[in-house]
Amino acid sequence: MMLKVRNLIKDYKTGFFRKKVRVLHDVSFSVNEGEIYGFVGPNGAGKTTTFKAVLGFCSITGGSIEIMGKPLGDAELRRHIGYLPENPYFYDYLTGEELLRYMGGLHGISGGQLQKRVEGLLEKVGMSKDRRVQLRNYSKGMLQRIGLAQALINDGDFLILDEPMSGLDPIGQREINDLILEQKREGKTILLSSHILYNVEALCDRVGVIIKGRVVKEGELGELLKEIQTDYELLLDGVDESIRERLDGLDITLENKAGMVALRFNEDIKPAVLQRVMELKADIVSLQPRRKSLEELFVEETMKS
Amino acid sequence: MLTNLFRSSIAGLVVVAVLIALSIPFQRGINSERGEFRSLTQVLYLSSSTLRRVSLGYEELLADIYWLRAIQYFGGKKHAEKDPELLFHFFDIITDLDPKFVNAYRYGGTFLADIPPIGLGDIEKGVELFDKGRANNPDNYHLPLEEAFIFFMYTEDFERAAELFCEAADKPNLSAFRSASLKGMCALAHAKGGDRELSRSVWTYIYENTTNEGRKEFALRNLKELQTKDMEDMLTKALRIYVERHGVLPGSLEDLKTAKIMKKLPVEPFGGSFVITPKLMAVKSTTLAEDELYRAKDFLYMRAQKFKKFSGRLPRDLLELRSFIESSPTGQWLEHPYGEQYVYDPQTGLIEYDKVKQGNELED
Amino acid sequence: MYRVWSVAHNTFIEAIRDRVLYSMFLFAALMILSTLVFASISADQYNKIVKDLGLTAISVIGIMISVFLGMGLVYKEIEKKTVYNIFSKPIRRYEFILGKYLGLGSTLLLLTIGMSVILLLVVLYTEITHGGMIEFYYGGHYYAQFFKAVYFQYLEFLVLIAIALVFSSFTTPIMSVLFTFLTLAMGKFSSDIKLFAQEVESPLVGYVTDFIYVVIPHLDSFNVRHEAVYGGEINWKLIFYTTGYAVLYTLALLKLSIVIFNRREFK
Numbered sequence: 001m002m003l004k005v006r007n008l009i010k011d012y013k014t015g016f017f018r019k020k021v022r023v024l025h026d027v028s029f030s031v032n033e034g035e036i037y038g039f040v041g042p043n044g045a046g047k048t049t050t051f052k053a054v055l056g057f058c059s060i061t062g063g064s065i066e067i068m069g070k071p072l073g074d075a076e077l078r079r080h081i082g083y084l085p086e087n088p089y090f091y092d093y094l095t096g097e098e099l100l101r102y103m104g105g106l107h108g109i110s111g112g113q114l115q116k117r118v119e120g121l122l123e124k125v126g127m128s129k130d131r132r133v134q135l136r137n138y139s140k141g142m143l144q145r146i147g148l149a150q151a152l153i154n155d156g157d158f159l160i161l162d163e164p165m166s167g168l169d170p171i172g173q174r175e176i177n178d179l180i181l182e183q184k185r186e187g188k189t190i191l192l193s194s195h196i197l198y199n200v201e202a203l204c205d206r207v208g209v210i211i212k213g214r215v216v217k218e219g220e221l222g223e224l225l226k227e228i229q230t231d232y233e234l235l236l237d238g239v240d241e242s243i244r245e246r247l248d249g250l251d252i253t254l255e256n257k258a259g260m261v262a263l264r265f266n267e268d269i270k271p272a273v274l275q276r277v278m279e280l281k282a283d284i285v286s287l288q289p290r291r292k293s294l295e296e297l298f299v300e301e302t303m304k305s
Numbered sequence: 306m307l308t309n310l311f312r313s314s315i316a317g318l319v320v321v322a323v324l325i326a327l328s329i330p331f332q333r334g335i336n337s338e339r340g341e342f343r344s345l346t347q348v349l350y351l352s353s354s355t356l357r358r359v360s361l362g363y364e365e366l367l368a369d370i371y372w373l374r375a376i377q378y379f380g381g382k383k384h385a386e387k388d389p390e391l392l393f394h395f396f397d398i399i400t401d402l403d404p405k406f407v408n409a410y411r412y413g414g415t416f417l418a419d420i421p422p423i424g425l426g427d428i429e430k431g432v433e434l435f436d437k438g439r440a441n442n443p444d445n446y447h448l449p450l451e452e453a454f455i456f457f458m459y460t461e462d463f464e465r466a467a468e469l470f471c472e473a474a475d476k477p478n479l480s481a482f483r484s485a486s487l488k489g490m491c492a493l494a495h496a497k498g499g500d501r502e503l504s505r506s507v508w509t510y511i512y513e514n515t516t517n518e519g520r521k522e523f524a525l526r527n528l529k530e531l532q533t534k535d536m537e538d539m540l541t542k543a544l545r546i547y548v549e550r551h552g553v554l555p556g557s558l559e560d561l562k563t564a565k566i567m568k569k570l571p572v573e574p575f576g577g578s579f580v581i582t583p584k585l586m587a588v589k590s591t592t593l594a595e596d597e598l599y600r601a602k603d604f605l606y607m608r609a610q611k612f613k614k615f616s617g618r619l620p621r622d623l624l625e626l627r628s629f630i631e632s633s634p635t636g637q638w639l640e641h642p643y644g645e646q647y648v649y650d651p652q653t654g655l656i657e658y659d660k661v662k663q664g665n666e667l668e669d
Numbered sequence: 670m671y672r673v674w675s676v677a678h679n680t681f682i683e684a685i686r687d688r689v690l691y692s693m694f695l696f697a698a699l700m701i702l703s704t705l706v707f708a709s710i711s712a713d714q715y716n717k718i719v720k721d722l723g724l725t726a727i728s729v730i731g732i733m734i735s736v737f738l739g740m741g742l743v744y745k746e747i748e749k750k751t752v753y754n755i756f757s758k759p760i761r762r763y764e765f766i767l768g769k770y771l772g773l774g775s776t777l778l779l780l781t782i783g784m785s786v787i788l789l790l791v792v793l794y795t796e797i798t799h800g801g802m803i804e805f806y807y808g809g810h811y812y813a814q815f816f817k818a819v820y821f822q823y824l825e826f827l828v829l830i831a832i833a834l835v836f837s838s839f840t841t842p843i844m845s846v847l848f849t850f851l852t853l854a855m856g857k858f859s860s861d862i863k864l865f866a867q868e869v870e871s872p873l874v875g876y877v878t879d880f881i882y883v884v885i886p887h888l889d890s891f892n893v894r895h896e897a898v899y900g901g902e903i904n905w906k907l908i909f910y911t912t913g914y915a916v917l918y919t920l921a922l923l924k925l926s927i928v929i930f931n932r933r934e935f936k
Contacts, residue, residue: 055757058934059310075759083757085750091679093686105675106758150754160757310932317928324921329883331917334910335890336863 009062029208038204082151086162092136141172161192235285389427410438446476540588584644594642609654680772700726723788739833740845818897824915825891831922856888
C-alpha cells in the first residue's frame with residue numbers, strides 16, 4: 001500500500017479571533033502500488049488540503065496518514081515523492097532548465113547526474129526547445145509540462161498531481177494524459193485530483209469522491225459508474241407543462257426545451273412514464289439515456305449529506 | 306505531533322536565549338574597546354545638516370531630543386569634564402535643527418560664557434551662539450540683552466554692550482516698564498561706558514529677573530562687589546591724599562584714620578580685608594583681588610593650553626602667551642590685580658599664584 | 670548541505686535578477702560619484718566629504734536592500750505558493766531558512782564589494798588630485814580604517830538580514846518592513862538605552878532597561894565611519910568582539926526564524 005489515509009480531520013483557525021473552521025471532516029482512502037488513483041470532488045471539497053496534509057505542509061487535527069507504511073513527518077520519505085501543485089506559480093525569473101536544476105538540487109541531486117536527469121526530462125515533456133526561456137514567458141500548458149517534469153526530477157515512486165489537467169486545452173490535456181500513462185507503465189503510483197471526472201475517467205484505476213471534506217465513495221471506476229443510475233430524457237412535442245399533473249405520482253423533472261417539453265426520470269420508472277405518455281397521445285420526439293455527470297452526482301451526494 | 310512541535314519550539318527558544326547570553330561578553334568587549342578610542346560623547350558629534358536630512362521632517366523633535374540630551378549630559382557631569390567645544394556643538398545642532406528655539410541660545414550662550422563654576426567661561430563661543438540666535442530671531446529682546454550682559458560683565462566691552470542694550474530696547478512688543486529700563490541701560494552704557502551705575506542696574510535687573518538660583522546669587526555677589534569697589538575707590542582716594550601730604554605710603558590703613566583723612570575705615574563686605582598695593586598706589590579688597598587672580602590664573606592656563614593645541618607646545622614665557630591672547634579679536638590680557646608680575650611655569654603652563662602672594666607680602 | 674546551497678543559489682539568482690536591486694545599486698553608484706561634486710564645494714574638505722557621504726551611501730543603500738529583499742524572503746515563497754514545490758522535496762525547514770539567509774548574505778557581499786570598490790576609486794582619485802591637502806587636514810589616508818569600516822558595515826547588513834528574516838517568517842512584507850525599521854531605529858540608538866540604564870535610579874527599571882539593552886541589536890557598534898575619515902585605532906580586539914557579536918546575534922536570530930518557521934502551516 002502506497003498511501004493510507006484514515007479518518008483525517010483538519011481544522012483551520014482563521015481571523016482575528018482564531019475561529020475554528022473544519023475543512024476536512026472525515027477523509028479515508030488508500031492508494032495501492034502501481035495504480036492511478038483519482039481523487040475527485042468539486043472545488044473547495046478539500047482535495048488540495050488533503051494533499052497538503054499528506055505532504056506534511058500543515059499539521060493534522062485528527063486521524064492518521066501513512067506513506068509506504070511509515071507515519072507522516074519523515075522528510076526522507078519525500079525522496080520518493082514527486083509533487084505537482086495546483087496552479088503552480090514557479091519562479092518566473094528562472095528558465096525552465098534552471099527550475100529543474102534547482103528542484104533537483106533540493107533533492108540533493110547534483111553534478112552530472114542532475115544534468116542527465118534535466119536533459120532527459122526536458123526531452124520527455126517536449127520542452128528542450130524552450131529550456132532557456134524564462135518561466136514568465138511560458139504558456140499555461142508549458143508551465144504544466146515543466147511542472148510535471150520537476151515532479152519527476154527525483155524519479156520517485158509516488159507522484160501526487162494536484163489538478164494536472166486544469167486550465168488546459170484538449171490538446172494540452174491529451175499530452176499530460178499521455179505523460180501520466182507513461183509514468184504508470186514505468187511502474188509508478190500516481191495520485192491525482194480533479195474536479196472534472198471526465199478528464200480523469202480514462203486514466204484512473206480507482207477513484208475516491210470527496211465532498212465537503214468527506215470521502216463519500218471509493219472504489220474501482222467501473223463499479224462506481226455502474227452504481228450511478230442512468231437517467232433518461234424524453235422529449236415531447238404538442239404538450240405543455242400541464243402534463244405534470246397527468247404524470248402525478250412519478251418522480252420526474254420537467255423542463256421547457258425549444259418549445260418542447262423535456263422529461264427527465266430514472267431508469268426504474270421508464271415503463272410507467274412511457275405508458276402514461278402513450279395514453280396522453282403526446283408526440284414523442286426522442287428518448288435518450290443520459291449518464292449523470294460527476295457534477296450531478298456531487299449535487300446528489302451533497303443533498304444527502 | 307503538536308506537543309512535539311511545542312517542545313522543540315521551547316528548546317529552540319532556549320537556544321536563542323543562550324546565544325544572546327553568549328553575545329553579552331562580546332557586547333561588553335565592544336563597549337570597552339570602543340571606549341578606548343571613542344567615548345559616547347564623541348559619537349554625538351554629528352553634522353547638523355546630516356541630522357536635518359535624516360530627521361525626515363522631524364527637526365524640532367530631534368532638536369528637543371538633543372536638547373534633553375545636552376541638559377542631561379551637562380547637568381550630570383563634574384565640572385572639569387564639561388567641554389565647551391562639545392556644548393557649543395550641541396547647541397549649534399539644536400539651533401540648526403530648530404532655529405526658533407530661543408531658550409537654547411539663551412541657556413547655551415549664557416552657560417558657555419559665564420565664568421566657572423556657573424558656566425564654562427568660553428566667551429567667544431557664547432557670543433557666537435547669541436549672534437546666531439539674534440540673526441534667527443530678530444524680534445526677541447532677551448537675546449541682545451543677555452548677550453550685552455556678557456560683553457558688559459566679562460569682556461567689559463562697553464561699546465558693544467551699549468549697542469546691544471539699545472538693540473534690545475528697540476524691539477517691538479515690550480511692556481512700558483521693560484522698555485523704559487532697557488532704554489535706561491542703553492543710555493547709561495552709551496554715556497558712561499563702564500559706569501558702576503550701569504553695573505548696578507544690570508545686576509539688579511538680573512537679580513530680579515533670573516530664575517536660576519546660582520545666577521541670582523551671582524548677581525547679589527556682584528552687587529556686593531560693586532559696593533566693595535566703591536569702598537576701594539574711597540580708600541584709594543584717601544590714600545593718595547595721604548601720600549600727597551606726607552610724601553610716603555602709610556604703614557597701614559589705620560594711618561589714614563590717624564591722619565584724619567578718613568573718619569572711619571569701612572569693613573570689607575566679604576569678610577576679607579583692604580590692603581595697600583604700592584605698585585598701583587591703590588587700596589584693594591583682598592577678596593576681589595584673590596578672585597581676579599584666581600580667574601586670571603584659570604584664564605591664562607586655558608589660553609596656554611589652547612596655544613599648545615595650535616603649536617604643539619606651551620608658550621615659552623608670559624610675553625609669548627600675552628601676544629597669543631591679544632592676537633584673538635576678543636582676547637584681552639588680564640592685568641595682575643596688585644600690579645605685580647605673574648610667575649609663569651613654562652613646563653606646566655601654570656601661573657603660580659602663591660609666589661605672587663609672597664611678592665605682595667614682601668612689599669608689606 | 671547541497672540542498673542549502675541550492676536554496677542559497679536560487680535566492681542569489683532571484684536577487685540579482687531583480688530590477689529593483691539594479692536600480693538601487695545604480696543609485697548607490699551615483700551617490701558615491703556625486704560626492705565628488707559635493708567635495709568640490711566643500712572648501713578643501715575633499716577626503717572627508719567623499720568618505721562621509723560615500724560610506725553613508727553604502728550604509729543607507731545596503732540597509733534598504735537588506736530590508737527590502739529581506740522582507741519578502743520567506744513570505745513571498747509562501748504567498749506565491751512556491752513553498753509547496755520546495756517542501757515536497759526532502760529539504761528540512763531549517764535548511765530552507767539557512768539557504769535563504771546565505772543567498773541574501775552573498776548578494777549583499779557582492780553589492781558591498783561593488784559599492785566599496787567604486788568608493789575606493791573615488792577616494793583614490795581625490796587623493797591623487799589633492800594629495801598634500803588630505804594629509805595636511807587629516808594627518809593620513811587611513812586606508813586600513815576604510816576597509817575595516819566597510820567590513821563592519823557588512824556585518825551590520827548580515828545582522829539586519831537576519832532581523833528581516835525573522836519578521837518575514839511570520840508576517841506580511843509591509844509589517845515586516847515596519848518592524849525591521851523599528852528594530853533598526855532601536856538598534857541605532859542602543860547606546861542611548863545604555864546611557865539611560867546607567868542613569869536610571871529605580872532598580873526595577875534598571876533591570877528592564879539592561880535586559881532591553883542586551884536583547885536589542887547594537888547596530889551602532891558597526892559604525893566606524895568616523896575613524897575612516899579622521900583616523901583612530903580599530904584594533905584586532907575590537908574586530909574580534911564585533912565579529913563575534915555579529916555572528917552570535919545572527920545565529921540567535923536564525924534560530925528564532927527557524928523556530929517560527931517550523932510552527933508555520935502552509936495553507
